[in-house]
Amino acid sequence: MNTQALTPILDKIKAYDHIILFRHRRPDGDCLGASKGLQRILRLSFPGKVIDLPESDTSDYLAFLGPDDPALPDEAYQNALGIVVDTGDAERISNPKYALCRELIKIDHHPDRDAYADLSWVEEHSASCCEMIAAFYTHFQHELRMDQEAAALLYTGIVTDSGRFRYPEVNGDTLRYAAALLDAGVDTQRLFAQLYLRDAASLRFQAYVYEHLQLTENGVAYLHIDAQTQQRFGLSFEDASAAIGYLDSIRGCLCWLAFIDAPDNTIRVRLRSRFVAINTLAERHHGGGHAFASGATVYSKDEIQSLIAEADALVRDYKAEHSDWL
Numbered sequence: 001m002n003t004q005a006l007t008p009i010l011d012k013i014k015a016y017d018h019i020i021l022f023r024h025r026r027p028d029g030d031c032l033g034a035s036k037g038l039q040r041i042l043r044l045s046f047p048g049k050v051i052d053l054p055e056s057d058t059s060d061y062l063a064f065l066g067p068d069d070p071a072l073p074d075e076a077y078q079n080a081l082g083i084v085v086d087t088g089d090a091e092r093i094s095n096p097k098y099a100l101c102r103e104l105i106k107i108d109h110h111p112d113r114d115a116y117a118d119l120s121w122v123e124e125h126s127a128s129c130c131e132m133i134a135a136f137y138t139h140f141q142h143e144l145r146m147d148q149e150a151a152a153l154l155y156t157g158i159v160t161d162s163g164r165f166r167y168p169e170v171n172g173d174t175l176r177y178a179a180a181l182l183d184a185g186v187d188t189q190r191l192f193a194q195l196y197l198r199d200a201a202s203l204r205f206q207a208y209v210y211e212h213l214q215l216t217e218n219g220v221a222y223l224h225i226d227a228q229t230q231q232r233f234g235l236s237f238e239d240a241s242a243a244i245g246y247l248d249s250i251r252g253c254l255c256w257l258a259f260i261d262a263p264d265n266t267i268r269v270r271l272r273s274r275f276v277a278i279n280t281l282a283e284r285h286h287g288g289g290h291a292f293a294s295g296a297t298v299y300s301k302d303e304i305q306s307l308i309a310e311a312d313a314l315v316r317d318y319k320a321e322h323s324d325w326l
């Protein structure tokens with residue numbers, strides 16, 4: 001961790017009486033955990049300050065993490081410090097009023113392609129933004145406060161964004177911060193029940209995924225979950241997106257793709273891989289992300305086929321140059 005970036009952030013927080021938190025559209029566990037966990041830490045640590053997280057995009061399956069705060073009028077932003085978490089590009093910030101804040105801080109672990117903030121702390125090799133917030137707390141634990149609620153929020157983000165500690169970004173620090181959060185009293189049984197228990201309809205959809213997935217010649221697994229399929233199984237967009245996790249254990253497949261019809265008539269793409277970096281592929285299709293976990297957007301079946309072909313070529317080339325891909 002680049003600890004030199006931490007003191008200027010804490011100094012800015014101390015300098016403002018009003019702090020407003022922001023996150024990206026369609027938030028995942030890390031995004032919600034980081035925004036809500038940081039809010040909780042700051043409220044505990046600075047009871048005299050106003051720490052707001054205005055109503056923003058949320059996620060049904062993570063509703064157990066609690067609601068956001070009420071919306072704020074425009075004038076409330078003008079003398080406030082804004083902190084954006086887990087958001088690499090300004091266009092992905094769910095609340096556009098971030099631009100009204102007097103100053104802006106960016107805390108993120110995605111590639112730093114968009115320097116939209118006055119002060120940035122970016123750790124591209126961190127497994128999650130929640131890990132960074134845990135590091136921030138640990139570095140200043142003589143000044144900051146944390147309780148069981150804050151620890152549970154941060155632990156949620158670390159667990160979900162690390163694939164339960166399986167992704168390559170996980171290192172010793174990830175486990176050490178997770179251990180410290182567990183020591184704060186996280187109830188993992190309740191948390192994992194909220195995250196991973198599924199109803200029978202979800203299991204039937206998983207069976208459908210396995211029956212309908214397709215494989216390319218060189219080892220790309222893919223599936224298109226269209227609007228009709230989502231309706232058939234009573235899926236939300238988030239439920240349909242979970243299909244990407246069902247494709248991650250096929251021997252010989254180094255890349256797997258889920259194409260999901262979105263409510264705005266685009267087709268969202270979840271891209272995952274092992275060994276083969278796919279973020280540049282996502283960037284060519286209106287997206288981006290991490291080396292082995294990215295997102296993109298396509299607009300037609302022709303573009304779907306183009307992306308699949310490009311992914312297949314990536315895997316083909318990797319296998320031709322490496323013999324240790326299992």
